């Protein structure tokens with residue numbers, strides 16, 4: 001008897017282990033690890049992943065597996081192992097780890113079908129399957145199960161005749177294309193044409209066209225090429241000369257785009273050096289982690305692409321991760337232009353169906369390269385030759401929900417398994433990464449110069465306190481305003497960056513200083529001019545704008561801070577002739593809006609691009625010669641030990657948008673604290689000095705990379721309960737961990753209240769704690785009852801990036 005160990009689809013502590021089931025005889029040699037099954041679990045039927053096939057079980061009377069949901073494994077052995085690693089390092093449930101690796105379309109709620117891949121394969125199928133299809137090109141999975149045609153269907157899938165497809169009901173529906181094909185041998189068609197009357201000229205033309213193609217032609221193309229009407233085609237169908245058939249095509253979000261083919265550029269000496277170091281490892285099948293530290297505009301992307309070409313030459317596959325916000329159409333274009341249909345693109349802007357289609361292309365080995373945001377790290381490649389993480393310092397590589405993995409760690413795990421290099425690229429590497437490169441744990445490759453002869457842009461810092469003292473109350477310093485005017489006069493473009501959204505940030509009473517806050521979240525509300533509402537950016541709470549202070553009754557209410565909308569208005573007043581594109585979450589929420597705005601700017605149809613974080617990265621426009629940062633210090637005041645690092649990175653990246661090509665660039669940074677080292681050093685493009693300065697502080701205050709951090713956040717509707725639980729946890733940690741570990745707290749979280757729950761936290765700083773994982777697991781076990789009742793929530797983040 002064969003037994004399957006199954007991880008069931010219930011994310012809870014009690015069920016977080018494999019359960020054994022008997023494999024019924026008909027599936028004995030079909031079922032493999034990595035396939036999904038349905039199993040009885042108490043009174044329920046549950047889905048689960050088979051993680052092991054074995055012949056003995058400790059359990060006496062095993063229940064049988066009820067149904068097998070996949071015909072080929074959806075998780076290969078490597079990914080199954082990776083799941084175990086994730087549960088150990090991030091303390092997540094195994095089921096959450098496995099689900100994170102698959103596209104959402106493959107969740108239980110979607111219907112499954114078996115599709116005939118090509119019409120030509122139909123006669124090659126065994127008779128009982130042909131009978132099941134009965135001339136159709138798809139049958140429901142249920143029918144296969146009912147007919148017990150399991151084994152034969154699986155064989156046909158392995159032979160490449162059939163495939164499993166999840167039906168995702170989307171607004172757009174399935175994409176179907178009509179094709180027209182000759183229904184008789186060419187000889188017979190030619191004979192028939194001779195017999196046709198002269199008035200059937202159009203029909204003859206269609207047949208001639210089809211004869212010349214000798215393959216199925218999309219209906220639309222046929223009509224365009226022959227200028228025949230659909231009626232003519234239809235009558236040919238009726239006469240039996242041609243057949244019409246429908247084929248499902250992948251939902252391709254880039255189908256209306258053509259990508260100009262690009263060729264590898266001749267490399268600079270530094271690029272060449274970096275490339276050959278990477279290529280050496282690719283060829284030798286050796287694992288290694290590279291840090292490609294190259295200033296903005298130094299040509300890192302070109303190095304990635306040429307390394308990817310080598311991977312393809314070796315017959316292998318590569319994953320390229322880029323941060324979600326820099327996955328701009330420009331970025332996609334660079335990879336599609338070089339690699340065409342060999343590259344799949346995965347990002348959160350795709351619909352469930354589109355994501356699933358891209359995943360299938362990878363699973364079916366139709367593509368060898370994937371460019372995508374964080375979760376693309378789980379691309380089911382089996383022969384990886386390289387993993388690239390661009391902008392490796394980006395916090396978005398850390399997932400802020402279960403499993404709380406960091407894509408960099410997953411990349412290194414997978415690359416070790418495949419014996420291939422990881423390339424971490426950045427102009428502003430995270431302190432953790434740069435420290436490892438300095439210690440020789442990673443190999444450091446440097447691109448110190450820009451490709452463009454102009455070098456780095458000149459950066460000017462303006463002290464906004466001075467501006468105020470000299471009577472300038474505008475949000476533009478005199479310098480920035482002058483330079484904007486110059487650009488307009490010269491027909492060059494500018495980018496204005498603001499780390500905010502909305503019309504204005506917060507509302508304050510000038511008489512008593514009262515600031516309106518969210519009643520649920522304890523953060524200040526943001527004023528949105530549309531509808532005159534105040535909104536909470538965490539929970540969505542909304543209320544009308546106040547005109548009288550609720551605290552003192554004064555009418556001196558003022559909107560503080562500046563939003564993109566307000567800057568846009570001010571620009572319209574000061575520079576009415578300037579054409580401005582505003583890009584923020586409000587203007588880009590519509591699908592495709594982002595892309596449209598950027599291409600409009602790229603085509604020179606606007607003078608100023610005004611935006612939030614989303615314009616800080618990846619943009620590469622030759623005509624941009626001025627970058628203005630309106631308020632450099634907004635990020636400095638967040639309660640986060642990485643606030644300085646984030647500010648430095650952001651300012652460097654934003655400045656990196658200027659003067660990347662022939663025209664020299666200039667940057668103006670406005671600040672109320674210009675003396676702060678992260679602002680001053682970003683202006684000097686001095687990463688090395690920043691690194692040194694920041695490392696001293698990190699060491700002094702015991703932060704990464706000198707210490708590891710673990711953040712435990714407890715939340716409950718009742719403040720006393722939240723405090724009590726956090727206190728008990730802190731006491732337990734103090735008792736269990738070594739004297740070297742530092743336990744901070746309990747303290748109220750920076751966001752002390754969210755969704756009507758009080759939040760308390762406790763931070764552990766440590767260097768080496770052998771039993772850390774087991775201590776944390778004990779804490780989870782201890783409170784599992786309260787957590788499963790839904791009152792209490794405990795999150796443990798073993799590598800926190802969100803300190804709120």
Ligand SMILES: Nc1ncnc2c1ncn2[C@@H]1O[C@H](COP(=O)(O)OP(=O)(O)OP(=O)(O)O)[C@@H](O)[C@H]1O
Pocket residue numbers: 265266267268271294295296297298299300301302426427451452618620656660
């Ligand atoms: N060897 C080369 N010869 C000529 N042009 C190059 C070469 N390498 C790169 N470039 C061009 O230089 C510009 C900057 O390169 P790229 O965007 O790759 O830099 P990057 O280091 O990735 O920049 P960032 O970190 O700012 O995104 C691009 O327009 C690119 O096409």
Ligand SMILES: [Zn+2]
Pocket residue numbers: 518519520521522536537538539540541755
């Ligand atoms: Zn709120």
Ligand SMILES: [Zn+2]
Pocket residue numbers: 509510511512513514549550551552553554
């Ligand atoms: Zn007041």
